[in-house]
Amino acid sequence: MGKAPGPRTTDSPHRHLARVDPAMRRLIRRVGPGAVVPQRRHAPWETLVRAIAHQQLNGRAAQTILDRFIALFPGQRFPEPGDIRRASTAKLRRAGFSRAKIRAIKGIARGAEAGVVPTRRAAARMSDEDL
Numbered sequence: 654m655g656k657a658p659g660p661r662t663t664d665s666p667h668r669h670l671a672r673v674d675p676a677m678r679r680l681i682r683r684v685g686p687g688a689v690v691p692q693r694r695h696a697p698w699e700t701l702v703r704a705i706a707h708q709q710l711n712g713r714a715a716q717t718i719l720d721r722f723i724a725l726f727p728g729q730r731f732p733e734p735g736d737i738r739r740a741s742t743a744k745l746r747r748a749g750f751s752r753a754k755i756r757a758i759k760g761i762a763r764g765a766e767a768g769v770v771p772t773r774r775a776a777a778r779m780s781d782e783d784l
Contacts, residue, residue, distance in 0.1 A: 697776050698765035699731055705757050706750070722748035737762035 668686075670677040695703065706722070707715040725740070725748055726732035732740075738759055745755045764770040776784055 695731075696765075696773050698734060698761050698770045701761045701770065702737070702758050705754050705761070708754070718749040722750070724748075734762035734765040738766065 671681045672678075703719065706719045710718070722745070723729070723731060725744055726736050729736070737745075742752065742755055745758070746752070750758065761770060771779060771784070
């Protein structure tokens with residue numbers, strides 16, 4: 654089975670879903686496109702950290718772990734990559750992350766600091782393939 658094509662730059666989210674998924678196409682035809690709005694409030698590295706937190710967990714459990722994670726870094730809306738990189742594994746385990754997730758999150762933090770994970774502004778200028 655082939656991979657579904659990514660969204661075209663000019664596609665709205667509902668057009669992309671209707672194009673690649675027959676079930677979504679039927680649903681969109683029946684109830685309309687709805688208000689699918691991409692979330693752009695987080696930097697790409699933060700979005701990746703949040704995605705790692707949600708892997709293999711229900712939303713409530715993931716949010717609880719994220720809340721504990723953020724609380725480990727008082728006075729910040731979300732910890733910066735350097736804070737994450739410098740945090741001990743034991744500290745991050747207290748939030749509820751597995752060792753594998755901690756390795757992934759620290760890798761994202763290192764990538765953000767090194768410029769491998771682009772800023773939001775840089776990501777907006779990149780093609781889908783490059784991103």
